[in-house]
Amino acid sequence: MAVIYKIDKFEEIDDDGTAKMLIGFQCTNEGEVLMIDKRVNVVAGKTDNAYTQEALAAGQAEIDA
Secondary structure, three states, X not given: OOOEEEEEEEEEEEEOOEEEEEEEEEEEEOOEEEEEEEEEEOOOXXXXXXXXXXXXXXXXXXXHO
């Protein structure tokens, strides 16, 4: 069965004076659930989809483990 991804959080935060997007994922695979959060830098003109893809790529090793 494939991993099912659900976006749990999507918000702009202040991380020690730097604007970041906090994106949380709920990853479900065969009944097991993994919750991960990733922070990515805010960039003018970047789309929500681009932030999500960047955060997912940053967490992929953790998801695959």
